[in-house]
Amino acid sequence: MKKTLTALAFLCLPFLSAAQNQPAPADFNLDFEKKNPGQKLPDKWMQWGTSYQVVTDSTEKHNGKNSVLLKAPDPIPNGTFGSVASTIPAQYMGKEIELRGYLKFRNVTSGWVGLMLRIDGKAGTLQFNNMQEKAINGTSDWKQYSIKLPYSSSAAKIHIGALLAGPGELWTDDLELFIDGKPFYEAPVRKPIAAELDKEFDKGSNVVLDKLTPALTQDLSDLGRLWGFLKYYHPAVKTGNHNWDYELFRILPQLTSAKSKAEKEKILYQWIKKLGPVNPGSAQPIPETAVLKPTLNWLSNPAIGKEMQALLDTIKNAKKTHESYYISMYPDVGNPEFKNENPYPQMQYSDAGYRLLSLFRYWNMIEYFFPYKSLIKEDWQAVLTEFIPKFINVTDETSYKLTTLELIGRVKDTHANIYNQQGALNKYFGEKYAPAQLTFVENKPVVTDYYNAALGEKSGLKIGDIVEKINGKSIAQLIKEKLPYSPASNYPTQLRVLSSNLLRTNDSTISVSIRRNNKVQDLVVPAFGTDKINIYANFNKADTCFKMISPDIAYLYPGKWKNTYMSKLTPEISKSKGLIIDMRCYPSDFMVFSFGPYLLPEAKPFVKFTMGSFHTPGTFTFGRNISIGSANPNYYKGKIILIVNESTQSQAEYTSMTFKTAPNITVIGSTTAGADGNLSSIVLPGNIYTGISGVGIYYPDGKETQQVGIVPDLQVTPTIQGIISGKDELLEKAVQLLTDSK
Structure with a gap:
């Protein structure tokens, strides 16, 4: 994922204002x-x-007695910024939220200033804006600014403030917060629903699972599937009448203590009946053209009994509700929003109930709302059964999070990882880093750059070194050990993820065997904490978005591009006879409908989506083809080379799909990350934040991009000798192709 200040990854912040019945402006x-x-x-x-x-x-100050000053240090450490923030409980109802405030700034020669507004749900950030895209800098007297965002019904916290990124000084004063155009404290107060009032298991699940037999494992697997079906299909659960996490803790002891199959069936039947009456409805037809259909054949399995079959069938076809407490679809896009999922940051890792809840929650999210479930290419129910002993047998934070990471890896999605690896996972992989970046070249880990040039040059490692052993372990051993904890859509991208964890340690040094000039050398490489090593130093590293490589060849780097540059740069690009677009980066602006049409003489379809169903979870259907461009006699008429590799991911892949529709374009490079589609965030017990590709992305002819990525027309990969010589062989090949075509 993109690692910028736009993330502001403060994932567990306290409420600074307590909920009140009649709040006044001064309270905040x-x-x-x-x-x-x-x-x-x-x-x-x-x-x-x-x-x-x-x-x-x-x-x-703008008014009154005080303002807040934010002042940059000199020098500014990598990746740092300054922000003043306050948190307000999202106890209000409305559709739109607005933050207004006054800013004054001086000598902000680079970077930017802005207000900050972030809306969090229980499962993570729902909406965020810090005005980074406006690139406000320089020197200015007091001026009022504003941010508006959609205000979700699942909002839990409202974070407000101001931010300075880069040098200079910023003052902020007189902030105001509005919901639907009125002061927020005048908005209607949201009434808590039954699911939020159930506090019985706040201090622990009380679930004990000591003897896990194969029969009990199968019973728990069946329960996990049933629990998820009821979560997304039963009207009483969908409307928030029950805390569904805690209902799991209520049924587990009853089920595990049952003495016979008949007793288990009776317990489950009575449990479901107690959820409340179901208004019968008609079966929802599943389109024959659906890309994915719900896997609900188990509902008609004679083994569950006729009475239970009839009850579950009634629930499946129940009269549909207009909202669900636990799931909704983002407007316009359609990727799932997993709402009101409690992160349980204080859970005890010894609590088997919460660990089992984590497995059941994640498994069912994939079962019903992952658009690429078919690409998992293994029996997903069997995966649930396989992981029940794994989740029950772990007892500490490290083993629990590693098991969760292994489960996440099974969905084969580069968007799926554990984003907040602080604590136990960071300790497991190593809190200190060698100052060198590794990349797999010719299937070998090679030093391709430094995170810190000065420290890297002193480390003994040189660009082009092939790493053969780390702390006595061969690379083959390390790949086998770490690959299950390196989630990605395809193997080259797994190696990209894995390579970033190879030169990590909790010690002050790492023993490394390297091959240089065909000779093996043993090195003791110093390791440093993130206060000295910026592991994102080489992300979108180029210093410009545009340059002329020769009088006839233009070069564009989307990682530094801004749409505001269009009017200035396209006339310069139009003068060239060839254009190289280097997509080995993450676009810093959304170029699809800005720069994309410039490459096309007419409208052309480039993509279609699949979207899930709120009413029939597990169903995914195609939407219409989406086109780009229009009649444009002034389109770019030169030859285009698009460069991609395993670092081309998500929005970069989507943008590449757009550009591929241009006439006279050739894609060169290697397999991209194969993770397209808007990200849907997921939170699991223990405050674990992960996500999935939430929308299916396909070419107009129905071909997939997930796992496959953007397939190059010409396979070009770096060589170790090229790395040693300081060459960018993909760029050189692009220049050669354009030169030869003249």
Whole structure:
């Protein structure tokens, strides 16, 4: 995923304002006027980010007595920023939320300033804007700015504030928050529903599973499937009448203590009946053209008994509700929003009930809402059965999170990983890094760059070194050990993920055997913490988005592109006879409908989506073909070379699909990451944040991009000798192809 300040990955922040029945404006201190003696910031405000000075200022202010000053350090450490923030409980109802505030800034020569508005649900961030795309910098006196975002009914927290990224000083004052155009504290207060009032198992599930027999494993597997079906199909659960996590904890002891099959059937039947009456409805027809259909044949299995069959069939065909407490679809796009999923950050890892809940929650999200479930290419029910002993037998944070990471890897999606690996996982992989970046070249891990040039050159490692052993283990051993914990859509991208974890340790050094000039050398390489090593230093590393490689060949790097550059740069590009688009990056702006039409003489379809179903979970159907461009006599008429590789992922792949529709274009390089489609976030017990590709992305003819990626017309890969010589062989090949075509 893209690692920029737009993520602001503070995934577990406290409420700074308690819910109140009749809040008043002063309760939230948005004008910074309340400040307790001895505190550097106004009451109810906190600092986000590191290194920057963030303090109350009574000299410069827009109104009243105080403002807040954010001042950059000199020098500015990599990846740091300054922000002042406050958190308000999202107890209000509405459709749109707006933050207004005054900013004054001085000598912001690069970077940007902005207001910050972030809406979090229980499962993570729902909406976010920090005005980065506006690139506001320079020097300016007080001026009011505004951010508007959709306001979800599943919002749990509202984070507001201001941010400075880069050098200079920023003052902020007089913030205001509105919902549907009115001060937020005047908006209707949301009433808690039954699921939120159930607190019985807040301190633990009380589930004990000591003796796991094959029969019990199968019973638990069947329960996990049934639990998920009821979660997404039963009207009483969908409307939030039950805390479905806690219902699992209620039924588990009853099921595991049952003495016979008949007793188990009776327990489950009574449990389901107690959920409440079901209004009968008619069966929802599943289109024959559906790409995926619900796997519900087990509902008619005679082994579950006729009475249970009839009950489950009634639930499947029940009169449909208009909303669901646990799931919705994002407007316009259609990827799933997994709502109101409690992250349980304080769970005890020794609690078998919560570990089993994590497995059941994730498995059913994939079962019903993963558009590429068919590409898993193994029996997904068998995966559930396989992982039940794994989740039950682990007892500490490290083994629990590694088991979760292994499960995530089984869906074969580069969007699926554990994003917040702080703590146990970070310790497992190593909290310190060698200053060198590894890339698999010719199927071997090769030093291709440094995270820190000065430290890298002192480390003893050189660009082009082939790493053969690390701490006495061969690369083959390390691949076998780490591959299950390196989720990705295809093997080359798994190696990309894995390579970033090879030169990590919890010690101060790493023993490395390398091959250089066909000779093996043993090195002791120093390792450093992230205070000295920026592991994202080479992300979108190019210093410009555009240059002329020769008088006739233009070069475009989307990782630095902004759509505001269109009017200035396209006339220059039009003068060239050949254009290289280097998509070995993540586009810094959405180019599909801005730059894309410039490459086309007429409208052309380039993609179609599959979307899941709110009413019949597990169903995915195709939407219409989406086209790009229009009649355009001034399109780019030169030859185009598009460069891709395993770092071309997600939006980069989607953008590449667009550009591929241009006439006279050749794609060169190697397999891309194979993870297209909007990301849907998932949270699991233990505050584990992950996600999936939430929308199926296909070419107009129905060919898949997931796992396959963007297939190059001409396979071109780097060589070790080219790395040693400092060559960019893909770029050289692109130049050669354009030169030879003249």
